[in-house]
Amino acid sequence: MTRDNDLSAWRKSSYSGGDGGNCLEVALGHPTLVPVRDSKAPHGPKLGFRPQAWTAFVAHISR
Numbered sequence: 001m002t003r004d005n006d007l008s009a010w011r012k013s014s015y016s017g018g019d020g021g022n023c024l025e026v027a028l029g030h031p032t033l034v035p036v037r038d039s040k041a042p043h044g045p046k047l048g049f050r051p052q053a054w055t056a057f058v059a060h061i062s063r
Helices: 051-061
Strands: 010-012 024-027 034-038 046-049
Touching: 034 051, 046 051
Parallel strands: none
Antiparallel strands: 010 024, 024 034, 034 046
């Protein structure tokens, strides 16, 4: 996976509250990969998803 400084700006979920609860962040600007990380552990592991898989996931949880 790429390093933090190779990624574009991270975007926190709009469902994140101010209480530091369960949040995730997605890095924007990658046409072939959607990097995802835990916002509470920004230097921890990251996951990478194909854009089609990420779109299907978001559509499924948005129902």
